[in-house]
Every structure is written in structure tokens, then in C-alpha cells.
Amino acid sequence: MPSVFSRLVRRVRLRHAKVTPRPLTHYGISIEGVQPVFDAGRMQWWARWTYPLGIGTVISSTLAAELIWSHWTTWEPLPADTPATDAPARRPDASSASSETTPDTLGHYVLRPWYQRAPFVALDVFCCCGIIAVLIGVRSRMVRKMFVLPPAQKEGERLVVVQSPLHWRQYGDVYPLSKTKLGNSPDKTEVTMTAEGLRGHYSIGLTGAQVDGKQGSLWDAKKALFATWYGTARASSMMADGARVPRSH
Structure with a gap:
């Protein structure tokens, strides 16, 4: 397993989101049985249709x-x-x-x-x-589910698996966590996620969503996501509207 993640860290230097969804087995990882850090639940009607x-x-x-x-x-x-x-x-x-x-x-x-x-x-x-x-x-930039996988070894790094409505089961876009950044959106019900080399951003809708398996207020959901990326100590300072979220973790 460590060798798989070592090869993955060397290979996964994603410059942009893939136009054609690839199975996670392509990256040597699996989300089978892993609880998503974010689950949007029921998507908007136009995304479903x-x-x-x-x-x-x-x-x-x-x-x-x-x-x-x-x-x-x-x-x-x-x-x-x-x-x-x-x-x-x-x-x-x-x-x-x-x-x-x-x-x-x-x-x-x-x-x-x-x-x-x-x-x-x-x-x-x-x-x-x-x-x-x-x-x-x-639709491809709306986050349906998001997983944060722990590192397989000390020198490894956590990986983010993003699933939009285009992805199902063992499909998703994979990014090293250190190359991603959460930020506040002009829409108070959303959080944005950008990645190094990615044009645009992902939209993470918080209304009715579950974060870490819990469904709470928009404030709690946003704070929990920031805490996952940057730690509890720094999450509160990033909650203010228009705050810049630093790249370092």
C-alpha cells in the first residue's frame, strides 16, 4: 500500500480537471467504505435534469x-x-x-x-x-461529494477526491490537498475550492449538505470544512466574508 501511494504522489500532478472522468483505480486509490467529508445530498433540479x-x-x-x-x-x-x-x-x-x-x-x-x-x-x-x-x-464544477484521504505514510500527503454530478461510485477528480484552497463565495450559501492549475473553481453548496456526516447550519458546515483544510485554530478567522484563505496548510 505505501508503494501505491508513493507512485500516486509522484504521478498525480493534475494541471486541470479531466474532461473525461477517470476511475479512481487509475490513481491507485479507492473510496469504498470511506465517509465523505462533504455530501451535498439532493442536487438542484437542473443539475439532475x-x-x-x-x-x-x-x-x-x-x-x-x-x-x-x-x-x-x-x-x-x-x-x-x-x-x-x-x-x-x-x-x-x-x-x-x-x-x-x-x-x-x-x-x-x-x-x-x-x-x-x-x-x-x-x-x-x-x-x-x-x-x-x-x-x-x-454541472461539472458543482461538488456532489468530496473525500479527504489520509496519507499512507509520514512523508505522504492527504488527497482530495471531488465528485461532481458527472462522477459516480469509483470516479472522481483527484488533487493533493496542499494544492487546493478553500475560499468564501459571493453566495453566502457556498464555499469555493480552487486547485493549482485548475481554471475556475468548484462550487460547494452548503444548503442541506452534510459535513463530516453531520447536517447543521451554514455557519457550522462552513467552519467544519475550513477546519478540515486549515485546522480548528485557524478556521474561525477565515469565516469573515471576503477573507483570503492562505495556500499553506
Whole structure:
């Protein structure tokens, strides 16, 4: 076991969160039977329904693109020399009370030029991809469970396993604890976690969450998390809004 953790400490120098979730066995660790230091419990509705929302977005975007490309038309008057009997339709603004039809009031609907339709179709596809990317991206940074594993030997260091809604069972992102940092969030119900080389941060929602297997107030949950990272003696001083949390442990 010590050799496994020794190899892990040498190998796990994560620069960013993995796009494709990897099993924890890839890092030589397991969280089977380990109590999470943080458990968010029931996630927000949109996090639970991200994939159905994405599928619905794709369907609605496809229908909108089809409508724009195949059915976005404009009224085109027929040539003046076109016989009235050959005209397919009456101009929309023609008076329904008029019994006479003159050639200059006749026309038909035709598709708009492709250079008018194509930008709107492209915009529709871009918005669809953007919405899906935002949903999955934000969801991947929401912490569902978090584990802090003890060092296997004296010279080792503790590891943090972060599970977002993208991770299940023996999957998660792994970071050395010394390379992570907790901080206060503008949202009073959250704590943020950053890691060395990680773009952005993880959002740790405290409402209804359990910390160290206990569910308490937001204050108690936040203080318990800070105590896990920085010790009880320093946790209280980090509770003030806007306080900077030092990197050292």
C-alpha cells in the first residue's frame, strides 16, 4: 500500500480537471467504505435534469433551424405581364372586398436567399451548443461529494477526491490537498475550492449538505470544512466574508 501511494504522489500532478472522468483505480486509490467529508445530498433540479434539458435544447434548435432554412419566405410580386389566371395567390394586403384582380397585385411566397437564412441557422446552432456547454460545464464544477484521504505514510500527503454530478461510485477528480484552497463565495450559501492549475473553481453548496456526516447550519458546515483544510485554530478567522484563505496548510 505505501508503494501505491508513493507512485500516486509522484504521478498525480493534475494541471486541470479531466474532461473525461477517470476511475479512481487509475490513481491507485479507492473510496469504498470511506465517509465523505462533504455530501451535498439532493442536487438542484437542473443539475439532475441536465441531459434531458440538453436533448430538449437540441430538438427545439433542430426544429427552429428547419423552420428558418425551409420555410422562411418573402413575398415576391409576379411580373406585370403575368396573366391573372396564372397567378397562384392574391397579395396579402389586397382588399378582400375587391372583385377585380390586377397583375401588379399578384405574387407568391419564395424562400429568402441562402445568405439571409444561413446566418440565422448558424446562430441557432451556436446558441444550442452554447447552452449545452454551459449546462454541462457548470454541472461539472458543482461538488456532489468530496473525500479527504489520509496519507499512507509520514512523508505522504492527504488527497482530495471531488465528485461532481458527472462522477459516480469509483470516479472522481483527484488533487493533493496542499494544492487546493478553500475560499468564501459571493453566495453566502457556498464555499469555493480552487486547485493549482485548475481554471475556475468548484462550487460547494452548503444548503442541506452534510459535513463530516453531520447536517447543521451554514455557519457550522462552513467552519467544519475550513477546519478540515486549515485546522480548528485557524478556521474561525477565515469565516469573515471576503477573507483570503492562505495556500499553506
